[in-house]
């Protein structure tokens with residue numbers, strides 16, 4: 001019998017999904033290259049995956065919508081997708097970081113997924129995340145390009161649905177020797193432009209930190225209790241001050257010269273821009289995207305001007 005495919009709309013501990021004998025599929029990962037332009041939308045990310053699920057252009061056996069935590073639009077578009085007949089579970093992170101609450105959410109999720117059948121998957125994924133951490137370090141020291149690193153790190157949300165295959169992809173990466181000038185952190189939700197990292201690189205901006213993908217590799221645990229405690233530190237689901245404290249340490253540790261804050265049209269995270277600018281003491285460029293595709297020319301021009309400003313510093 002084929003392994004069931006579970007659509008996820010944001011970070012849902014993949015350790016638990018795989019250990020229940022089913023496979024996660026992050027519905028966001030197909031969007032940047034999709035070239036889809038939805039008619040009725042706020043945020044293009046949720047509008048596109050909702051349309052694709054309803055039209056069965058993405059086929060899943062069931063869906064887990066992160067309805068409380070890191071995305072408000074997903075709550076509504078997730079319900080619209082559920083109305084098309086897909087068995088759907090709504091998952092909530094605790095804003096106050098209460099591990100008991102998250103533990104109860106994870107238990108409910110495991111029931112929805114049929115219960116834990118392969119507990120060894122917790123450890124197997126833990127080992128893969130160690131490889132992810134190593135890869136992240138390599139790109140910080142110029143041993144890997146930021147575009148290659150990003151492509152792998154962003155896939156840690158669902159580990160490409162294939163643990164052995166994903167491990168091979170990581171092992172096959174060839175080390176490079178890249179001069180890392182203009183060390184830049186990319187914060188906020190990931191850009192909807194599929195070539196953003198290559199574009200930044202071509203303009204001599206080396207992205208040494210991808211905020212959201214880093215969340216995908218830094219949480220884990222070997223059972224439900226441990227992942228409940230650990231995933232309570234998922235910064236996007238917590239108060240802004242919690243996230244900013246984490247960011248300050250990470251930006252310092254990676255010795256960044258500047259910050260790019262990517263915002264998405266009609267996303268509530270846009271409202272955080274002024275606070276991030278006030279609290280993070282770095283030159284900051286805020287850009288906004290809407291529809292998937294190549295990085296637009298005006299964004300390229302702004303990246304170039306930002307690089308010139310960093311050069312002068």
Ligand code: SF4
Nearest residue numbers: 043045071073264267
């Ligand atoms: S960009 Fe914002 S609104 Fe859109 S899916 Fe991400 S968190 Fe949700």
